[in-house]
Amino acid sequence: MSSTDGQQDEPQPEADETNAAVASHDDEEDLATPVEPESPALSRRRLFAGAGIATAVVAGGGLAAWLTARRTPGAGNVNRTLKIGYGGGVCEGPLYVAHHQKIFEKHGLDVEIIKTGGDEIKDAVGAGKLDAAPGIFFSWLKPIEQGIDAKLAAGLHEGCLRLVVTKDSPLTSVAELRGKPIGVGAIGDSAMSFFSLDLLDAGLHPSEDVDWRVFPADQLADALTRGDVAAIAASDPNGLLPTLKGKARELTNNQQGANRQLYCCATAINGRLLREDPDVARSLVTAWAEGSRWVGANIAQTAALEVEHKYVAAEQPVVEAILNTYGYNPSAIRLKDEITPGIAKFARTGYLDRKTDPNALADKVYADLALTW
Structure with a gap:
């Protein structure tokens, strides 16, 4: 995961106001512009005030089972480029691999990956500036509760x-x-x-x-x-x-103790894509999961790819050591099983609305793309 948490965030405005602001950025190059950090020691008291905890996670994908032994039924070609955001984390290897090993292309998808920092990535997915992004389940709950138009579709790997x-x-x-x-x-x-x-x-x-x-x-x-x-x-x-x-x-x-989380990173998908093109979303998630399995079987090659393309600022042996601490067994079904109990416990932190119904929020968070893995 973070995966997408590589930049410092400023206090978040209300969801409607945030989405409107993101949607107004017509220049797509804005998404690649690094976020300037604030003073490096802002206390949580200042940032909690009037802000709320904002973050989110969701995804989608799939293609015909006869095309590859690891695929589930899905879709064909899409007639536009899908834009996927990333934050520059080691744990985002499944995305880098699916892109550079042409796994997305094999599933009939034209994908562009865009470096984006902090919660900007969540706002961009919700507003449709990005079609998807990797992210960690708990950090997307508040934004989705507040109305960000995105859902989670599958878990990618464990640890991070x-x-x-x-x-x-x-x-x-x-x-x-x-x-x-x-x-x-x-x-x-x-x-x-x-x-x-x-x-x-x-x-x-x-x-x-x-x-x-x-x-x-x-x-x-x-x-x-x-x-x-x-x-x-x-x-x-x-x-x-x-x-x-x-x-x-x-x-x-996050691989220890009572809160051991099966998946740290998951696929977050824009709601409009899910509604209007569920087959494309299925293909996207399926290809992404195939990228995760590839990483698990090719740790050294993945580390070399991340360093060569400057996705992470670390030496190859370090990246390889980190990748070796993860588990690679992507699943949509197991992510679904984690969501409701995870929300119920997370609500006790006070970060969600006190009236939050875990079952109702789980329906808003999870995108059921009829994936069987």
Whole structure:
């Protein structure tokens, strides 16, 4: 995952206002323009005020079963270029691979991938400026609840979120983070959203008992070693690099404990595409999942591709080491099974509306494309 959380986010406006603003950007080059980071130490108190936690995740795809042994029934060609956003995370390998190994093309799709930062990617998917993006389930719940026109269709792989402390930190459990500052790449990003569940399990309220501080994602490790924060919550590579360099250790990750999440990264798909072209969405998701399986069988080649095309700012052995920590078993069915109980627990963080019905929100979040894997 983050996957798409590589940039710092500013406080989010209301959903209608945000979508209108994104839709007004007619110049598609805006999507590739990096987001200028704010001051690197904004407290969660300032950013929670009047903002709400905004993030989201969704996807789609499929093609005829007779074309490849790994495909499910789906669609044929699409007569326009599909635009898929990405944030520059190691965990976005399935997208890079599906693009460069021409898996999308094999499924009859013309796909362009566009570098986009922070929550801008969610707004762009909701507004139709992007057709899809990879993202982490919990971070898309609030935006979808607030009306972003996007849904999640399938899980891509396991692993990629980490809660990290310095190697010599006295902290040994999540419960000991009470009153401590935790560094994140953006308020409401994937790592913050997920580890808020661990805070709940430890008896802490995530918006009251810790101090979330925002830093540019690639500066989180420096903030930790300087002592600006007691821990950092991040997606890879920023979550794992400090540990690989011997400067930090993991307090926990999203493959451990009661909140173990089967999928960290999933496919987020624009609602209009889902409604008007479900066969194309099926093909897109199916090809994307095939990319995930390819990554699992070709870790070294994937690492080389990510470095060669400058998708990630890390050396190939480091990227390879990170990719080896994930599990690659994409599924639409298993993602669907995770959504309702995940929403029910996430609602306890206070990030969702108090009146949220988990079953009703699950219907808004999940795109059922009749995929059988």
